[in-house]
Amino acid sequence: MDIIMCGVGGQGTVLASRVLGDTAMKQGFQVRTSEIIGMSQREGSVVSQVRIGHDLNGPLIPDQAADFFLGFELAESVRNLEKLGPQGIAIVNTQKIVPPSCYLGASSYNEPALLDYLQKQVPTLILIDALELARQAGNLKAVSAVMLGAFSAVYSEIAAAEIANELIEKLPEKLKDINTRAFELGKTYAEG
Amino acid sequence: MTRKLLLGNEAIAHGAIKAGIRVATAYPGTPSTEVFSTLINFAEEFDFHAEWCVNEKVALEIAYGAAISGARSLVSMKQVGLNVAADPLLTGTYLGVKGGLVIVVADDPGPHSSQTEQDTRNFANFAKVPVFDPADPQEALDMTIEAFNISERYHLPVILRPTTRVCHVCQDVNIPETYFTSPKARFEKGSDYVIFPNVSRRKHSDLIDTLQNISEDFSTSAFNLTEGEDDRGIVCSGVSYYYVKEALQRLQVKPAVLKIGTPYPFPDKLVTSFIKDKQSLLVVEELDPVLENEIFRLVGKTGIKTELHGKNDRLVPGVGELNVDLVEKVIATWLGKSLPEMSVAEKPELPARAPILCAGCPHRASFYAIRKAAGKKSDVVFTGDIGCYTLGTMPPLSAVDTCLCMGASITEAQGIGRAEPGRKTIAVLGDSTFYHTGIPGLINAVYNQYPLTLVILDNSTTAMTGFQPHPGTGQTAMGEEVPIVDMVKLIEGCGVKSIKIVDPVNLKAAVQAVKESLDYQEPSVVIMKRECINLPGHKAASNPVFVDEQKCRDCGLCVTEIGCPALVMEKGQKPRVFETCVGCGLCVEVCPFDAIQGGGR
Numbered sequence: 001m002d003i004i005m006c007g008v009g010g011q012g013t014v015l016a017s018r019v020l021g022d023t024a025m026k027q028g029f030q031v032r033t034s035e036i037i038g039m040s041q042r043e044g045s046v047v048s049q050v051r052i053g054h055d056l057n058g059p060l061i062p063d064q065a066a067d068f069f070l071g072f073e074l075a076e077s078v079r080n081l082e083k084l085g086p087q088g089i090a091i092v093n094t095q096k097i098v099p100p101s102c103y104l105g106a107s108s109y110n111e112p113a114l115l116d117y118l119q120k121q122v123p124t125l126i127l128i129d130a131l132e133l134a135r136q137a138g139n140l141k142a143v144s145a146v147m148l149g150a151f152s153a154v155y156s157e158i159a160a161a162e163i164a165n166e167l168i169e170k171l172p173e174k175l176k177d178i179n180t181r182a183f184e185l186g187k188t189y190a191e192g
Numbered sequence: 193m194t195r196k197l198l199l200g201n202e203a204i205a206h207g208a209i210k211a212g213i214r215v216a217t218a219y220p221g222t223p224s225t226e227v228f229s230t231l232i233n234f235a236e237e238f239d240f241h242a243e244w245c246v247n248e249k250v251a252l253e254i255a256y257g258a259a260i261s262g263a264r265s266l267v268s269m270k271q272v273g274l275n276v277a278a279d280p281l282l283t284g285t286y287l288g289v290k291g292g293l294v295i296v297v298a299d300d301p302g303p304h305s306s307q308t309e310q311d312t313r314n315f316a317n318f319a320k321v322p323v324f325d326p327a328d329p330q331e332a333l334d335m336t337i338e339a340f341n342i343s344e345r346y347h348l349p350v351i352l353r354p355t356t357r358v359c360h361v362c363q364d365v366n367i368p369e370t371y372f373t374s375p376k377a378r379f380e381k382g383s384d385y386v387i388f389p390n391v392s393r394r395k396h397s398d399l400i401d402t403l404q405n406i407s408e409d410f411s412t413s414a415f416n417l418t419e420g421e422d423d424r425g426i427v428c429s430g431v432s433y434y435y436v437k438e439a440l441q442r443l444q445v446k447p448a449v450l451k452i453g454t455p456y457p458f459p460d461k462l463v464t465s466f467i468k469d470k471q472s473l474l475v476v477e478e479l480d481p482v483l484e485n486e487i488f489r490l491v492g493k494t495g496i497k498t499e500l501h502g503k504n505d506r507l508v509p510g511v512g513e514l515n516v517d518l519v520e521k522v523i524a525t526w527l528g529k530s531l532p533e534m535s536v537a538e539k540p541e542l543p544a545r546a547p548i549l550c551a552g553c554p555h556r557a558s559f560y561a562i563r564k565a566a567g568k569k570s571d572v573v574f575t576g577d578i579g580c581y582t583l584g585t586m587p588p589l590s591a592v593d594t595c596l597c598m599g600a601s602i603t604e605a606q607g608i609g610r611a612e613p614g615r616k617t618i619a620v621l622g623d624s625t626f627y628h629t630g631i632p633g634l635i636n637a638v639y640n641q642y643p644l645t646l647v648i649l650d651n652s653t654t655a656m657t658g659f660q661p662h663p664g665t666g667q668t669a670m671g672e673e674v675p676i677v678d679m680v681k682l683i684e685g686c687g688v689k690s691i692k693i694v695d696p697v698n699l700k701a702a703v704q705a706v707k708e709s710l711d712y713q714e715p716s717v718v719i720m721k722r723e724c725i726n727l728p729g730h731k732a733a734s735n736p737v738f739v740d741e742q743k744c745r746d747c748g749l750c751v752t753e754i755g756c757p758a759l760v761m762e763k764g765q766k767p768r769v770f771e772t773c774v775g776c777g778l779c780v781e782v783c784p785f786d787a788i789q790g791g792g793r
Contacts (some may be wrong), residue, residue: 107544
């Protein structure tokens with residue numbers, strides 16, 4: 001099972017990939033995750049790759065091979081879409097994080113064109129406003145919990161409760177309730 | 193046996209703990225940093241000494257000193273760090289060690305966050321140091337333990353060389369229960385640890401014999417494995433081994449595969465027996481053609497006749513990372529197979545998203561002040577350095593013209609000024625980098641009377657690599673409070689007469705300080721002092737800025753002058769402040785109409 005997570009540094013893709021990795025390992029699967037840590041964390045593009053299964057090879061997912069695609073940000077989702085396999089499911093957060101380059105006139109952020117591209121290219125696409133759901137849960141930083149919740153609704157190999165428990169275990173006490181709510185909101189949305 | 197999901201770097205740390213290390217040292221550098229930051233968490237429990245050092249040379253020398261006293265020691269760094277530590281490495285290899293010494297050197301194919309794509313396997317060859325090249329976190333752990341064994345058996349330092357896709361990959365890893373107990377360390381006087389030309393000649397000769405023996409050992413090492421039988425063979429190493437395996441499964445072909453985990457000294461016997469009946473060989477490795485060139489040597493030595501493909505005939509790319517797709521194409525070409533075309537519909541324009549300084553980063557204010565002081569259209573050359581602040585090169589700040597290596601801002605400035613007398617330069621580097629290798633360059637400026645303008649961006653941490661303490665912070669790796677190595681006194685001691693300390697967000701004072709420094713005829717230093725906003729424990733601002741839309745005249749300067757990610761302005765709209773604003777107040781100072789208010793702590 002190959003899962004791609006992409007977004008912008010600071011959105012919590014590393015946390016989400018560790019949560020999935022640990023959950024899967026405890027269920028008896030082999031796990032490989034690959035993260036880019038370092039300069040990109042300063043609001044750059046980030047991609048985490050998670051491979052779960054048996055007799056796994058390396059950490060990198062080939063193009064058009066991902067079974068699941070979690071896009072934490074709209075433009076980054078389009079940027080990395082070639083990783084998604086033809087039968088794959090994409091969950092894309094419609095949140096826009098517009099880089100300063102756009103305000104300086106060096107590039108542009110064409111939201112309608114990006115959305116249109118995703119809708120045309122992805123047969124199974126779930127668009128989700130994870131930022132709004134995180135806001136409802138009580139903290140804008142709970143986007144990764146919303147995304148994990150949404151993922152748990154479409155991924156059948158591991159029970160959603162296992163993923164939620166692993167997430168909560170990794171968080172400090174004061175964030176547990178908010179993230180539990182965020183996870184549930186994401187899950188309910190993707191189920192609907 | 194405990195099973196845990198571990199990052200490759202964490203796995204290396206666990207291997208070192210099981211190997212019974214007594215001393216661990218490091219200077220942070222991506223992708224190596226987490227090896228040592230993991231060790232810190234276990235130092236008390238397993239009773240070993242751990243310290244962040246001021247630079248890699250110092251770190252290696254301390255680990256070496258411990259090792260010649262009989263203590264198992266580990267030092268970790270990124271690949272370019274080994275350039276700094278080259279001196280003790282080469283001589284230390286001649287003199288040898290008593291307790292095991294493992295040097296973890298993380299390579300960064302890509303590169304993702306490094307200045308070069310240098311290949312530490314070649315460095316190991318040059319320095320005559322045995323090297324292990326792990327393919328995944330589990331192997332990194334196992335190799336760390338074996339590296340200590342080899343180091344002690346042959347009395348040589350040993351390099352463990354993971355790459356980014358081992359360091360920053362998580363895997364379910366088995367951690368052995370067995371634990372090596374080191375004998376008590378004691379430096380024996382009268383041992384052979386004084387280098388001298390005649391000693392060197394003898395030691396060099398011994399070293400060559402030892403390497404021959406290790407090569408024989410490595411020929412039977414469990415880290416080198418052969419799979420399948422065929423007259424076509426692939427030789428690979430590190431994570432490339434997995435790319436090859438996956439590509440072969442996808443292509444449904446079965447050439448023989450030899451994975452080499454010990455590239456130096458090359459396991460001649462094993463490789464000779466693998467290549468002798470091959471009609472064609474393909475070498476798949478990242479960075480330099482190290483295995484490939486060794487096989488060239490073997491072919492010359494043995495007279496074996498075979499085709500040899502890889503980087504030398506450009507079948508395998510000579511730069512960047514490999515991946516499954518790339519390796520699949522290479523193997524298909526090698527075997528004359530065609531691959532189905534993968535089509536991707538043309539994408540709409542994507543916004544450029546380069547990494548940038550964080551919202552509220554004090555460096556933004558510093559660079560803005562430096563630019564202001566130099567004058568808008570000025571010809572002043574800004575020599576930069578290694579750290580978050582290398583990002584000061586990005587527009588609209590554009591205040592970094594050079595970046596070479598740690599500490600070089602100070603010395604490049606001197607070279608540029610010497611070549612072009614009268615051309616003004618401003619050297620800019622961070623606090624940690626100043627302690628790392630900045631100081632000798634400063635002394636040189638004083639000694640040779642260069643009118644240096646040095647701006648030290650003192651954010652009280654090593655931010656880029658994850659907030660490590662340094663001598664100026666008064667904290668050690670273990671969190672002990674220690675006396676601060678006073679930056680101002682240090683600079684005074686070097687003979688600098690003009691030293692100014694300013695808060696960069698206090699824009700007028702900061703600009704004035706840099707201006708005065710530029711006009712000063714002798715070496716002078718401006719310390720821009722403001723804490724990194726991401727420093728753990730740093731209080732988040734309770735007072736973000738807001739825009740007074742009545743006063744705002746839509747000039748856009750707040751956006752175009754400083755490029756803060758928390759402040760944006762869309763066409764035809766007033767500037768907007770995001771939640772990420774920490775209220776540093778730089779934009780308040782930039783706005784000519786007092787339209788931005790709030791901020792400050």
